[in-house]
Amino acid sequence: MEGLMMQQPLLVASLLTHAERHHGGQEIVSRRVEGDIHRYTYRDLAQRARRLANALAALGIGPGERVGTLAWNGYRHMELYFAASGSGSVLHTLNPRLHVDQLAYIFDHAEDRVVFFDLTFLPLIESAAPLLKSPKIFVAMTDRAHMPSKHNVPIMLMCYEDLIKGSNDEFDWPLLDENSAASLCYTSGTTGNPKGVLYSHRSTVLHTYAAALPDSLNCSARDSILPVVPMFHVNAWGLPYIACMVGAKLVFPGPALDGKSLYELIEGEQVTLSAGVPTVWQGLLTHVGERRGEFSSMRRTVIGGAACSTAMATEFQEQYRVDVLHAWGMTELSPVGTVCSFKAHHEALPRQDRYAVQSKQGRALFGIDMKIVGPDGEAMPWDGVAAGDLLVRGHWVAMNYFGSEGASPLRDGWFPTGDVAKIDPDGFMHITDRSKDVIKSGGEWISSIDIENVACLHPQVAMAVCIAARHPKWDERPLLLVVRKPGSDVDSQALLEFFDGRVAKWWKPDAIVFVESVPLGGTGKVLKNQLREQYGDYYLTA
């Protein structure tokens, strides 16, 4: 047709080919599981990703089939990001902090054909493998010299570097349908098992454009970016893709997420922008504070996944002159929905008022529509006072869960976030509460339902309700409220010990409160909101 623009599918592989051509010499630096620092360039990344794509084909991984990863942030994980998605299969990142039973569930539910893992996670793989219903190929992400000499993985264990070495570096990235699946990430739902969110090539590229903009994460070719937020959790907030799009230097922390290691990397690699959850930054601030250090290059840090406190924003900005970008997102949103960047008139506000703005989660990126609604679905005003359920829609918002037989989560075409929020007249969204029951500890989910199920297995427990209680270090920690069976005298210690081996260690509640009864609503459901109001500050006041 005359006068129209070209139609080119938006594909993940195009981010890599762009980076190779325009920023081929730009560096990617990774702290490795093997202990050393590894450096190479986007040119090397692209070449090794092509080799890996050939290796995946040789392993028989076909279009649309899932490639599982259990790995830290590092260059090999980055290669998998592009080799898997780029060749038409689906990158499936798994969260190694989950309990082995859940990992096994997710591996099987996603029908991963092959699983790549960092050596740190060999014991997890050894425990998960016998639980798996469908067979998988396992690949240790290391070289021959570091391959484990003994292991309990029931089938043959392959070596990543052998796969790369044995493969050709010529590979033509296929011209895929932009609406085909590129990657998969599971999130803890409010009910039942973890749910998979499937990102398309199109949603990923559009998210990348929008998230890189100056009023979003503000990324450029002059940046040195340290994603502390894990690549196993919502694609490290999109930073691996953004870095390719803009040609930024990438710095990967590997397994070393303590304050000292992060600080060394930030200074050594002259990091300008970092991103992570508040808990990680707390560790960094403590370390830098103790040694009276400063940040010589870091100018911005993205804080999200949980609310950024004014105390943290103040410390970063006033003590270290590092600007804080408070961001909000969800796995179902690829993940970025809003970023708190000032409008022009905010710049002139008195200091305290600017902090009040920064405590909000921010305004929507172009491509995300949001609204708040009341109990009957009626839209609430954007007056900064009225609070309602936050609903969103947009190019990178999930429509359904992967392989779910259940009904679509959408309400009239909008995705209910489970967050309760206000929106001010400038469009700045502020989360006031969560209507969903999951607990968010240090940026990671804990399912309240799983904890309750374990507690109810105990013969002396009549009823157990787990809620999120605010915590000074972890943002939230599980608090378990228990109604004992008549005549029972089980105590906290015995009940807490009951959790050992039944859930991941960090899922274990920090405390148990024994109660006579719990409040129930009209349909017999526990009124968790009411309990959160009553016990939400338990760890702050205990």
Ligand code: ADP
């Ligand atoms: P992520 O941790 O990457 O944001 P998840 O899907 O694990 O994604 O969690 C999303 C939920 O985390 C949100 O619905 C919200 O409850 C909470 N959350 C995320 N960012 C913030 C934030 N800046 N402030 C408060 N809560 C947040």
